[in-house]
Amino acid sequence: MKKIIFLLMIFLLIGSWYFVIANGAQRHEDYNRYIDTASQYLNKEIYVDAIECYKKAIEIYPDILENKLYLANIYKRAKMYNSFESYCMKLYGEHKENEEIICLLGEYYTENGKDEKAVAIYKSYLSENKESQIISQKLNELKFAFTVEYKTYSYISTFRNGYAIFKKADKYGIMDNRGNEITKAIYDFAGIYTKFGSLKLAPVLSDNEYYFIDSDGNKRLALDVAYDYLGSFSQSEKAVYKRDNFYGYLDKNLNENENKYDYASSFYENGIAAVKKDNKWFLIDESLEKINDKQYDDIKIDDIDCAVHSDIIFAKQGNKYIMIDINGREITKPLFDNVDFFTSLNEYAAVKIGDKWGFVNYEGSIIIEPKYDNAFSFSCGLAPVLIEDKWGYIDINDNLVISPQFNMAKSFNSSGAAPVLKSEWQILKLKYYEKGAIR
Numbered sequence: 450m451k452k453i454i455f456l457l458m459i460f461l462l463i464g465s466w467y468f469v470i471a472n473g474a475q476r477h478e479d480y481n482r483y484i485d486t487a488s489q490y491l492n493k494e495i496y497v498d499a500i501e502c503y504k505k506a507i508e509i510y511p512d513i514l515e516n517k518l519y520l521a522n523i524y525k526r527a528k529m530y531n532s533f534e535s536y537c538m539k540l541y542g543e544h545k546e547n548e549e550i551i552c553l554l555g556e557y558y559t560e561n562g563k564d565e566k567a568v569a570i571y572k573s574y575l576s577e578n579k580e581s582q583i584i585s586q587k588l589n590e591l592k593f594a595f596t597v598e599y600k601t602y603s604y605i606s607t608f609r610n611g612y613a614i615f616k617k618a619d620k621y622g623i624m625d626n627r628g629n630e631i632t633k634a635i636y637d638f639a640g641i642y643t644k645f646g647s648l649k650l651a652p653v654l655s656d657n658e659y660y661f662i663d664s665d666g667n668k669r670l671a672l673d674v675a676y677d678y679l680g681s682f683s684q685s686e687k688a689v690y691k692r693d694n695f696y697g698y699l700d701k702n703l704n705e706n707e708n709k710y711d712y713a714s715s716f717y718e719n720g721i722a723a724v725k726k727d728n729k730w731f732l733i734d735e736s737l738e739k740i741n742d743k744q745y746d747d748i749k750i751d752d753i754d755c756a757v758h759s760d761i762i763f764a765k766q767g768n769k770y771i772m773i774d775i776n777g778r779e780i781t782k783p784l785f786d787n788v789d790f791f792t793s794l795n796e797y798a799a800v801k802i803g804d805k806w807g808f809v810n811y812e813g814s815i816i817i818e819p820k821y822d823n824a825f826s827f828s829c830g831l832a833p834v835l836i837e838d839k840w841g842y843i844d845i846n847d848n849l850v851i852s853p854q855f856n857m858a859k860s861f862n863s864s865g866a867a868p869v870l871k872s873e874w875q876i877l878k879l880k881y882y883e884k885g886a887i888r
Contacts, residue, residue, distance in 0.1 A: 476509050497527075541554065564591055606752050623639055624876075632651070643718075672703055697710065714754050745766060757775060761791050769784055780813050827860070829882035831861060833858035840869070
């Protein structure tokens with residue numbers, strides 16, 4: 450009896466093996482048939498049926514990642530972009546360590562102008578997997594990639610407070626940090642927008658009258674006096690004006706202060722302005738009191754009448770500039786023949802020593818030795834430099850990363866946009882950048 454039971458068990462085991470082998474052979478045959486049929490559909494560009502065949506093949510052998518990647522590519526080839534993107538994200542969730550999925554998705558984003566999404570997916574991968582030479586390289590390729598907007602201008606100012614002034618023909622308008630025109634070029638002069646109560650106001654000149662407009666272009670503040678110049682309001686709601694060959698400040702009620710100057714800069718948000726009187730320069734706060742007892746031969750002013758950037762001022766003693774903080778403390782001795790403003794204390798400022806330009810940190814220490822014919826300060830980890838007769842951009846390691854190709858180039862703003870001059874001024878936009886690139 451035991452012998453019979455033993456023989457029955459052997460027959461059952463053999464039968465089960467046969468079933469498994471036979472069934473496995475059938476599954477493999479079905480798998481090959483689906484793959485072959487999908488190839489035939491693809492040759493005829495019948496993508497929907499090819500996709501269904503690949504899905505069935507994947508059901509049979511779900512561990513073959515190459516088939517899943519190929520299916521993702523079919524979605525892309527068929528221009529079924531939503532399906533492609535969602536399927537890639539599903540694969541990424543299942544295979545966090547796989548670089549090929551991330552490259553496939555990242556390249557799709559960059560090809561379709563979605564660089565921010567490419568950066569996000571690359572950074573996400575690196576944060577979870579720590580190191581990847583391939584993904585790091587992809588990220589670096591985006592870091593120095595850029596586009597140049599098609600719109601052209603005869604002038605673009607320094608960006609400040611999220612805005613810049615532009616000029617088309619002989620009229621002025623206002624753009625935001627991304628280069629979007631928010632106020633049309635219809636004015637004889639325009640200043641930048643600053644906060645005034647619950648509004649954002651900008652000074653403009655039209656038909657020989659200065660007044661303030663809101664961000665929709667509506668006239669909001671009119672003045673009873675005819676001024677020769679009118680600047681933007683500061684945080685404490687003071688605006689510089691010029692009348693009868695002297696400068697002064699208006700308060701929020703548009704009353705003139707008693708102090709009169711040969712020149713006065715705007716305060717903006719720093720609470721410090723530069724004024725000139727009797728051929729000497731001083732630094733004042735918004736109470737119009739001097740911040741120190743020093744007088745200077747000159748103070749650096751930018752093209753929108755601001756003397757302070759990132760809490761640093763450059764003032765001249767004799768023929769050389771020194772660095773000063775907003776408390777009036779002198780950071781350096783008179784060292785520099787010319788200077789450009791800091792865009793951030795995390796980045797380097799361009800300075801001229803002798804006949805060449807280099808870069809200093811916020812303590813005034815030379816970081817990149819003077820060797821360039823001209824330069825502007827670092828921002829977003831890049832700085833414009835003049836090499837022979839063309840402008841390009843270097844990184845913080847003094848590597849040339851955007852080749853010299855412009856007749857002029859300015860520093861980037863905090864949104865990765867910079868004015869560049871070809872035959873006319875245009876906006877260059879970085880595809881990927883890091884704020885405060887210097888640590």
